Amino acid sequence: MSSPSTPSQQPVPHKVPDSEARDAFLYRLMANQLRLSVSCGAAFLIILLAMPALNYFAADLMATRVFGFTLSWFILGVLIYPIVWVISFVFIRRSIAMEEEESHWTLPK
Numbered sequence: 001m002s003s004p005s006t007p008s009q010q011p012v013p014h015k016v017p018d019s020e021a022r023d024a025f026l027y028r029l030m031a032n033q034l035r036l037s038v039s040c041g042a043a044f045l046i047i048l049l050a051m052p053a054l055n056y057f058a059a060d061l062m063a064t065r066v067f068g069f070t071l072s073w074f075i076l077g078v079l080i081y082p083i084v085w086v087i088s089f090v091f092i093r094r095s096i097a098m099e100e101e102e103s104h105w106t107l108p109k
């Protein structure tokens with residue numbers, strides 16, 4: 001049997017470039033967001049793990065009274081929440097910016 005010769009009988013080509021562009025977009029976006037997530041998590045862990053080190057190496061400083069608490073308890077009980085909010089704010093802003101930048105390059109205008 002011969003191949004179809006009329007245009008109506010020709011197989012419809014797949015839209016591979018669109019699919020490949022979308023896959024590349026998602027891969028870059030996920031890789032960038034993973035990098036951002038790891039860096040935000042690392043910032044939190046550094047702050048959290050610095051507390052025992054500060055308690056050991058700067059015991060006098062950490063024993064200073066702040067609003068009736070020692071500085072170490074003030075940081076862990078009160079300041080940790082604004083620190084987490086700042087890290088979350090940075091994560092959200094950068095993540096949205098990454099999505100907008102990537103979509104600017106890949107979506108049709």
